[in-house]
Amino acid sequence: MSKKPKAVATMKQLISHLLGFCWLVCFTGTQCFTSDDDMCQYSTTCPSFATCENITTGYHCTCKRGYISSSLEEHFTNPAVKCVVDRCQDSSTCPAFATCENVAGGYHCTCKRGFASSSGKQNFTDPTVKCIDVNECSQDPPVCGPHNQCNNTRGSFTCQCSPGYSSPSGTSWKPGDSHTLDCTENLISCQPRILQRDDFKSLCGNSTQHGNQQNNRFCTFLNETSKTLESACGNGNQSISLKEVSTSIDLLFYATAQQSNGSKEEVALVATIFLQSVESAALATARKSPGNKTQTITGETMTIVAQRVTDNCSRAGKMIELNAENELMSIDCMTVVGAREQGSGVVAFISYATLESILNNNFIDQQNLREDVKLGSTMLNSKVVSGTIGKPGPLSKPFNFTLEHKQKKEMEDKIICVFWNLTGPWFTEGCRLLRENSTHTTCTCNHLSSFAILMASHAIKAVL
Known part of the structure; x- marks a missing residue:
């Protein structure tokens, strides 16, 4: 049973207080407390679901766990303040990816940054509203x-x-x-991608440029390739024309041809280094050229066509078409510069005069051609060409190339579009025949590499 407050009830007591130091006058029928009272001993001092605490300046009330003051104060003395259920203590009050905030008279939910409410309202209490990811x-x-x-x-x-x-x-x-x-x-490196691999960097010691293994024919070839590329690409941002690099590239081809009497694996590797070297040199040269000018140079061993694209592909669906000695390449402009870019890109197309004599029938393996018929005699029936934009990986849109047949196609002959794999054999993956006639074939591929046309005479029977 709580203790009743002290009341000043007689005139004598009132006078005594007035003559001394008066703290409080209390009239009959009211509750009043003197300064030496323990306020927290009275049950009515704080509201329900609150605790009372005496402090040096008096006392204050604090809502119990799971409740919050209606004034949103942590501590309070106002008798009008109540302790109400803290809805934000319950994790299910607001949906996933939302925060709960207590406000005067209740609460509301707000979606976190990166999310938006399904109702479109910033603050909400509707339990059916969800927070949806903003793209x-x-x-x-x-x-x-x-x-x-x-x-x-x-x-x-x-x-x-x-x-x-x-x-x-x-x-x-x-x-x-x-x-x-x-x-x-980025500035395009003149070094072939394959030589940037760690296994090739260590193949000829710490440097291929100092000829530290002159007795090794392959390392000698790498030394010559490195020096040739230095000459072809130049230094810094100085503009270089394809004409200036054509002589160096021709020398590189002759160095490659000298390796053609090696093993099949050696020839494949040397050919890959040569192909990537020419692509890198052509791109680096085009990158330094001003404007959208197309450069074309025909040397003893190849024709190189390169173009820098700087107009951000002025219209949708714009195609870039390059012609190298009647071999054609067609590629979407946005594939060259990138679908969301505001900048530029470069593209190069190379037609090799006699490279098919090196990358010959020895590198045709019918198991890699994935044909549903058994093929008869198969041969390379076009020049070898290369297409590159300096960016590895699949293209956003396929590109097309049209090659002239070295030998006229007969009705029963089968045409196959192939690309040069880094390790040697000709493959068909990612390429397919688009159209053909007796003298030309158009192929479409979803990646860039070096390409050719195979012709198989007399497809003789279905493979079981």
Whole structure:
């Protein structure tokens, strides 16, 4: 039973207080407390679901766990304040990816950054409302800068430099990162991709440029290739024409031809190095050329056509067509510059005069051709060509090439579109026949490499 408050009930007591130091005058029928009272001893001091605590300046009330004050104060003394159920203590009050906030008179839910409510309202209490991921990558203007690719993630997004571009601070960025992403165009390396692999770097010691294994025919070839590429590509940003590099490339071809009497594996490797070297030199030269000018040079061993694209593909569906000695290449402009880029790109198409004599029938394996019929005599029936944009991997859109037959196709002959695999054999994967006649064939491929036309005479029977 709680203790009743002290009441000043007689005139004598009242006078005594007035003559001394008066704290409080209390009239009959009311509750009043003197300064030496323990306020927390009275059950009515704090509301239900609250605890009372005496402090030096008096007391205060605090709502128990699971409750919150109607004034949103942690501690209070106002007798009008109540302790109400804290709805935000229950994790199911708001949907996934939302925060719960207590407000005067109740609560509301708010979707976290990167999410939006299905009702379209910023704050809500409706239990049927969900928080849906916002696809920042579809926003206009784009959330990522120029030469960036946007990748939407749950509740956020990342920006990544487009192929052929890089940033000093790294190649990706996400909200909250302290660094910025300033993607600039990479200079194309003149070194063939295959020689950048660690196993080839160690093949001839620490450097292929110093001729540290002159007795090794292959390493000697690598030395000559490296020197030739240095001459072909030049230094810095100085403009170089394809005409200036054609002599060096011809010398590289002759060095390659000298290796053709080696083993099948050696010839395949040397040919791959040669093909990638020519592609790299052509791209590096085109990268340094001004404007959208197409450069064409015909040398003793090949014809190179290269173009730099700087107009951001002025219209949708624009095709870039290159003609090298009546061999044709057609590629979508956006494939060259990148689908979301505001910048430029380069493309090169090379037709080799006699390379098919090196990459000959010895490198045709019918198991790699994936044909549903058993083929008769099979031969290379075109020049070897290369197409490159300096970016590895599958293309956003297939490209087409048209090659002239070295030997007229007869009705019963079968045409096969093939590409040169790094390890040697001719493969068909990713390429298919688009159209043909007796003198020309058009193929379409979803990747870039070096290509040729095979002709098989007399497909003799179905493979069981």
